[in-house]
Amino acid sequence: MRIPAPRPFVVDTSIACGTVWAAVLLGRESVSQGWPELDARAFLLVVLAHLPTAVRGRWPVAVFVAAQTAAVVYVTLGYWPVVCTFGPMLALYTVASVRTTRVALACAATLIAFWLYAGVVSDSPSMASVLAQALMYAAVLVRFGILARRSAELTLRLREEQAERALRAVAEERGRIARELHDVVAHHMSVISVQAGLARFVFDADPVTARGALGTIEDTSGEALEELRRMLYVLREEDPEAAAAAPMPTLARLDDLVARVRAGGVAVELTVEGAPRPLPPGVELCAYRIVQEALTNVLKHARHAHARVTLHYGQRDLSVHVTDDGEAAGQDVGRGAIQARLGADLGHGPGHGLIGMRERARLYGGTISVGPRSGGGFAVELTLPA
Structure with missing residues (x-):
């Protein structure tokens, strides 16, 4: 007891x-x-x-x-x-x-x-002895009292700093969760939305295409549920084995990501330069999520564009380039679409995708450039230390 x-x-x-x-x-x-x-x-x-x-x-x-x-x-x-x-x-x-x-x-x-x-x-x-004792005892008591006060003040300050660090940690964790949810939900729901519209449009005229779109919706929604379930396992820490069974996305799964975007109507070309090698999990997740967000933006704002994803494995870094040529080959994406993509970053839109890209790159010591290309289209260029 x-x-x-x-x-x-x-x-x-x-x-x-x-x-x-x-x-x-x-x-x-x-x-x-x-x-x-x-x-x-x-x-x-x-x-x-x-x-x-x-x-x-x-x-x-x-x-x-x-x-x-x-x-x-x-x-x-x-x-x-x-x-x-x-x-x-x-x-x-x-x-x-x-x-x-x-x-x-x-x-x-x-x-x-x-x-x-x-x-x-x-x-x-002996008044001299009395005076000496009085001075000594008073000095010792005051000294130890001041030390006790400073120790208490230091303890209080440390507790306040710990509370502030805890609040910052909670805010950072909320931000991380928000970024993960945004990346998972925004991408998969964009693909599902496009495929649902396609299936409805060709449901009577082209049943084969409609069935293919419904199949893509089934696969995409299943993967979205899998990633959301993995996030819940990690957050709750109730079932580590189940969390390990659904690992974080890596660059090895980019082919599946590109296939889903292609199914949404965007022609995507994936190129890998250099010798692929294992990278720190955080770096791989960061690169994967930024490619996912960039292709999701193409799917939402320039569906008929041609996109290109390039991974370059350097000796000390990993470079990721995602570019598109606008609404159609040889055409610019247009001022309205450019503003739609940049709206979140400028604080004028409902999304936070571009802000999330910069936060992820900064978290892992990388640099990122996001914006329209001089020749038309849009470009995302990321460099991460590896």
Whole structure:
């Protein structure tokens, strides 16, 4: 069974009772030290000088003043001064740990003055020793109190920074999930939309073509569900084996991606330059998603264009180029379509595909260029360190 941690007030009360008990025990030695025996009045002052420290966490300065006042009265009545030193010293430490240094130094000066007053009242033979002890104890208490305050401030600052980092991590994770959902849903739904329109258009005139379009819709929707299921497995972390069974898309699956886009009516040519080799999973996913987004934009905004995807495996990087020639071969995509593609990046459209491209490239230390070509059409050029 777990024992709950005691509340600070309980701890302070226990310490206060302990100091009262120690002072009472020490007071019984007054006669052996050459001082008057403590009577009821003296014991009352001892209690008043120590018991208020139970609430020093709430009112540190007030408790210090109360304890110091009781100690001054106690010494003035001619009792042994040492008995009433614990409470004011503990209160001074608390003041230094929760108040400003200026307040702590003022209270320390008061404690030093009390010690000197006690030395004068008791006709101490060595005031120099009394002064040295007063300065040493006050300095040590203030120093440790300030260190405790700074430690508490540092702990609070670290907690705030941890909370900020946690919020940033949540925001970044939301952004990552949003990018994944956008890439999966936008691409597959674009293909499904095109094929559904084709099937409806030729349903009576060309049943074979309609059946082919419906088959493409079936395959595309199945793959979309597979990728969404994989994302849910990863997010929930409930079934690692099932998540591993549906791996993240890689560049090896570009042929399937290109085939789906071709089925949507876009002529796509895939070229691989250099020797293909395994790359870090994040780099492959980044390249795949950017090719997917670029071809999805061609499918949505320039369906009758000719597109070209080029992968170049360099020694230290991977280059990806996705270009198209506009609405038709030799024709520009048109100002309206160009604005439609750039709208999300400029903040004027509902989508965030181009922004997602730049975020992905930046995440893996790559560079990306997105925009219309001088000779017509559109181009996406990505370079990733590999």
